[in-house]
Amino acid sequence: MKGRPPEKSDFRTQLEQQRPYLLRFAALQLRDPNAAEDAVQETLLAALAGEANFAGRSNLRTWLTGILKHKIIDSIRRAAREPSAGAELEDDAAFDPLFRANGHWKDRPQAWEEPQGALEQKQFLGVLEQCLARLPQKTARVFMLREHLGLDTDEICKELAITPTHCWVLLYRARMALRLCLDERWFGKGSGKAADKR
Amino acid sequence: MMMPSCKEVTRLVSEGLDRELGFGERVALRVHFMMCKGCRNFEDQMGQLRKAMQDLARDQDERHA
Known part of the structure; x- marks a missing residue:
């Protein structure tokens, strides 16, 4: 018995490998590390739950980025509803x-x-x-x-x-x-x- | 729109990237560009900026793989 680490599913490992990339993408967009973290976490969870939808697609990163975009928009929509986000409309x-x-x-x-x-x-x-x-x-x-x-x-x-x-x-x-x-x-x-x- | 100033032209050029400009606005821009090298350069720069943003979205892949 070789001491193999407890078998994580391959898919889960592949998802984890994409995390740094997704975080950068989300951070550039959201400019809030916590919000970026949340969006990526939601993305990975959704991906895990939706593994079947990925089957047959060629590029994992592209697929994940597509999910992430929706999560980013959700996040921005939530932030926009907060009262603090008033219009910053001064003149030019x-x-x-x-x-x-x-x-x-x-x-x-x-x-x-x-x-x-x-x-x-x-x-x-x-x-x-x-x-x-x-x-x-x-x-x-x-x-x-x-x-x-x-x-x-x-x-x-x-x-x-x-x-x-x-x-x-x-x-x-x-x-x-x-x-x-x-x-x-x-x-x-x-x-x-x-x-x-x- | 009659003869817009360079400042107004920058505004129109930017909006032209986000909405369809009206006929009068397009004509005013063309006429202005004929006379103004600075605004022609500005318009080119706005195109280059848009392209750079697309490159950035694509390129993040390779640079941070």
Whole structure:
């Protein structure tokens, strides 16, 4: 008798192996470690209960990510119902310094050169993640639902109980902030390209 | 919409990623782009940002496998 560990089902082991990946995915989306943990736990439980549904599908991670997306949306929906999650709708004065009084660019946007090669692409996406982490909570949530999970704005409005206009404002803000962050940390300054300003 | 400023153009470009713009809005954008390199670059950047987010969603797999 070799001292074999008590036989966990293969499926359960495979699920556990996906946990770190799922946690990262959920954390990026939810920005709350506890909520991310919960969503992943629910996902793994649902997967375990639904093993039969997986039979025949080729990719476990893809299947789990699909379940996780639903759990993430549930979680966001719950959070949106909490009274604290009021509208954070101020005006867009934050981006005024980018423009002259007449509404034209102070500093004209310069073309972004696409990252070249796998390594550079990987580093670039790392910087993008850092920039995402700096967005305000609600802005980030809407942006991630839109661009990371790929929901359309109607769905997002429904889930978060906000108006389409509010949704567009938050998405605008996220894009403006990310553009500045990427410009600063990746594309612009320090890469020598700042020289062709103008 | 008559001649939008660059600031208004950034708003329209962003909304164009989330809803279908009206005819007038599209024309105003086209006309503005013809004259304004900065806003053309901005529009390109918004496209690149969207693509990067898609790459990120896909790429998380490989990077954190």
